[in-house]
Amino acid sequence: MSEYREIQGATVQNIAGDGGTIEGQVWYNSSSNNFKVKTYGSGTWATGNVMPYTARDSGGFGITTASVIYGGYNPPSVLTTCVEYDGTNYASATAFPTSVQGLQSEGTQTAGFSIGGGPAYENKFYDGSAWTAKNAMDKSRTGHGSAGGPTAQTAALAAGGEPAPSQTTSSDWDGTCWTAGAAVPSWAQGTSGGGTTSEAWMQANVNSETAFKLYNGSTWSDGTACPGQHNYGGGGGTVPTCITFGGGPSPVGKAVTDMWDGSAWSTGGNLNEGRGNLHGAGTMNGSTDCMIGGGNPATPTGATNATEEWTGPAITVKTISTS
Amino acid sequence: MANYQYCVATNWGKGFITHSDSSKLDFTSFPGNVWKVNANNQDANRWVSGVAGVRKTLSEAQAIVNAEITAAQAEWDSIPDDDERKDTSSALYIPRPEDITLEE
Numbered sequence: 001m002s003e004y005r006e007i008q009g010a011t012v013q014n015i016a017g018d019g020g021t022i023e024g025q026v027w028y029n030s031s032s033n034n035f036k037v038k039t040y041g042s043g044t045w046a047t048g049n050v051m052p053y054t055a056r057d058s059g060g061f062g063i064t065t066a067s068v069i070y071g072g073y074n075p076p077s078v079l080t081t082c083v084e085y086d087g088t089n090y091a092s093a094t095a096f097p098t099s100v101q102g103l104q105s106e107g108t109q110t111a112g113f114s115i116g117g118g119p120a121y122e123n124k125f126y127d128g129s130a131w132t133a134k135n136a137m138d139k140s141r142t143g144h145g146s147a148g149g150p151t152a153q154t155a156a157l158a159a160g161g162e163p164a165p166s167q168t169t170s171s172d173w174d175g176t177c178w179t180a181g182a183a184v185p186s187w188a189q190g191t192s193g194g195g196t197t198s199e200a201w202m203q204a205n206v207n208s209e210t211a212f213k214l215y216n217g218s219t220w221s222d223g224t225a226c227p228g229q230h231n232y233g234g235g236g237g238t239v240p241t242c243i244t245f246g247g248g249p250s251p252v253g254k255a256v257t258d259m260w261d262g263s264a265w266s267t268g269g270n271l272n273e274g275r276g277n278l279h280g281a282g283t284m285n286g287s288t289d290c291m292i293g294g295g296n297p298a299t300p301t302g303a304t305n306a307t308e309e310w311t312g313p314a315i316t317v318k319t320i321s322t323s
Numbered sequence: 324m325a326n327y328q329y330c331v332a333t334n335w336g337k338g339f340i341t342h343s344d345s346s347k348l349d350f351t352s353f354p355g356n357v358w359k360v361n362a363n364n365q366d367a368n369r370w371v372s373g374v375a376g377v378r379k380t381l382s383e384a385q386a387i388v389n390a391e392i393t394a395a396q397a398e399w400d401s402i403p404d405d406d407e408r409k410d411t412s413s414a415l416y417i418p419r420p421e422d423i424t425l426e427e
Contacts, residue, residue, distance in 0.1 A: 036419035057414075075408055075417050087338055090397070103415050118414050123346060142414055162414075261398030272340045272350040297352070302417045311342050 019315045023261070026313040026320070033100070033321040034042050042312035043243070043259065044269040048291060048307035052246075056247065056277035056296035056303040059096075059105040059114055061126075064309055065290040066109040068093065068126060071100040071117065072294055073277075076304045078119065084109065085293065085307075087204035098122060099130050103143035104193075106152030113173075116141040116161070123178075126151055137178040139166045145193030147200035147215070148173070150323045155197045157181055159213075159220070160188025170220070172197065184220050186211060192235030192244050192278070199239035206231055212260070214239065227265050228258045234278030236310065243268060243310070245297065247276045259313065268313065273297060274307050325427045328362040329384035331355065331375030333340060342369055354391035357373050357384050395420040 005011045011028045018036060021027055026037045055072025062068050065087035072079050078099040080278045096114070113128035120141040124131045137158065144161025148154075152173075157183070159170035167189045170181035184202075186223070188211070193202035198217035203226055211283025212223040228243060232244025233247020233254075246254060255274030259266050275295030291309040296302055332339075333356050340350055347366045351359040355363075358376065361367040371378060379387065399419045407413040 043347075044342045045340075046342045047339040048337060050334065073415065075415070076406075078415070149384055269345055270349065271419055272345060273334075273352040307336065311340075 011294045021317075023097065023315055032319075035142075037318050037320055038315060039318055040261070040266065040315055042267065042269050043257065043311060043313040044158050045257070045271050047272060047312055048064070048085075048087075048293075048309045051093065051293045051305040052083055053079070054303045054305040055079055055101075055294045057101040057103075057117075058294050059100070059117065060293065061104045061105040061114075062109040063105045066276055067291065068105075068109055068112055069293045070114070071099040071103060071255060072098045072303070073101040083293075087309075093146075094130055097124070097133070099134055104141075104144055104146035104158060106118070106146055106148035108150050109152070109323075113155050113156055115146050115158050116144060118142040121289045123173075131165075135177050138180050139169055139170050139171055141166050141171070143190050145188065145191035145200075145202035145203075145235075147195040147197060149196050149238065157197050157200060157215070159184055159193065159200075159202055159215075160172075160187050160191045172196075182215070182220055185222055186213075188213065190232040192230060192233055192247075194235055194242055195238045200236075201235075201239050201242055201282070203230060203233075203235060203242075203244045224257050224263075224265065226260070227267070228254075230254075230256075230258070232276050232278065232296075233294055243290075245310075246271055246274060246278045248290075255307065257310075263320065271308055273304065273308065275304060275306075277303075287306075294321060311316075325362045327359045327426065328342050328367065328371070329379045329381060329425065330358055330360070330374075331373045331379060331384075331387065332358055332371070332374045332376035333425070339374060340370075353384070353425070354395070355387040357387050357425075359425065361394075381425055381427055387422050388425060392422055419425045 031294040058072025060069040067085045068132045070082035074089040080095040082093040083300045104115045109111045110128035114124045121132040121171045141161035148156030154175040168184045188289045199213040202213045214223045228242045230247035235244040245257040255270040257268035259268045275297045277296035293307045407415040
């Protein structure tokens with residue numbers, strides 16, 4: 001019979017309780033006289049109330065209980081509609097000044113930042129009631145990734161996207177102007193991303209949909225490839241913990257969620273309604289708590305008004321038994 | 324024995340599928356408000372009843388989905404060939420809806 005020490009290279013620790021243990025660890029709890037293991041759940045999606053309008057490729061920022069969703073594409077129309085969500089209900093809000101789709105967004109419900117998107121490639125702040133135009137980006141971007149978080153109005157970045165030559169470039173926002181940022185090491189288009197201007201992540205591109213890229217404030221590098229493909233999917237969270245979900249390539253409206261814990265990928269709960277074209281849709285404020293509104297279920301209409309809310313996995317301690 | 328059961332139910336929003344439901348069951352949605360959920364499962368049976376779902380056999384569910392897809396394909400086919408929605412290089416491109424085969 002194999003011994004745990006031979007397999008793992010170490011003996012099982014004897015601990016008087018559950019404290020100080022990490023995910024995946026097995027130990028002997030000398031207080032309860034049981035073997036224990038710390039496991040990580042998979043997280044789940046639940047339906048939220050339906051949006052008052054139908055769209056894919058819309059923008060969204062905020063948190064689940066205080067968010068803004070706006071613009072998007074409901075074939076054949078590119079939209080200006082804007083709504084706010086309080087965690088239960090949607091309410092109408094000031095329309096985005098121009099039709100926009102395929103954009104990215106950062107910030108909070110009262111300090112939001114709309115970044116790029118076609119056809120006008122404009123950048124605007126939202127203060128909870130009005131939109132204000134900001135300086136143009138050095139590159140036109142749609143289908144790109146972004147980072148900045150709650151303070152994005154003062155510091156943010158955008159990376160990848162289309163049209164050419166945006167795919168391997170990034171842009172930095174200093175609160176007033178956009179300037180050329182660090183080069184992206186490989187093609188990035190149809191991305192999701194998040195984080196801050198000093199620690200950001202970006203996932204998916206049309207040529208290598210599992211690519212995962214990390215930014216340390218000055219340089220982009222390739223991270224561990226995501227096991228699933230989420231081309232034009234959604235994402236939430238920061239560095240080191242984030243999730244990416246939905247997207248393509250086939251079917252476009254896939255439901256899979258993948259979770260990154262800083263060192264490895266694991267599979268999260270599926271979207272109840274698989275969908276793609278999510279890259280800016282909804283508020284992707286965290287790996288433990290985010291929501292999406294709209295997206296592209298692929299068939300038959302190409303857009304939906306369905307909402308889903310994510311609750312991230314909980315770390316739990318389980319007793320190991322022989323039964 | 325079938326692995327899944329089908330029903331028609333309208334997603335009313337919050338509470339239609341809860342985090343508790345989602346942690347115990349596998350849900351998939353299809354055109355025509357058709358939902359696929361685990362078969363031979365008490366939690367699934369309770370969910371279908373709780374959302375006032377109308378149970379459908381596999382063939383009945385397939386017929387509903389087929390009708391929705393056929394209508395969507397006809398709508399896509401009626402789009403002029405020079406429309407941006409048929410231009411694969413356009414951000415406004417939408418693919419032709421594909422047939423869906425439900426599984427038992």
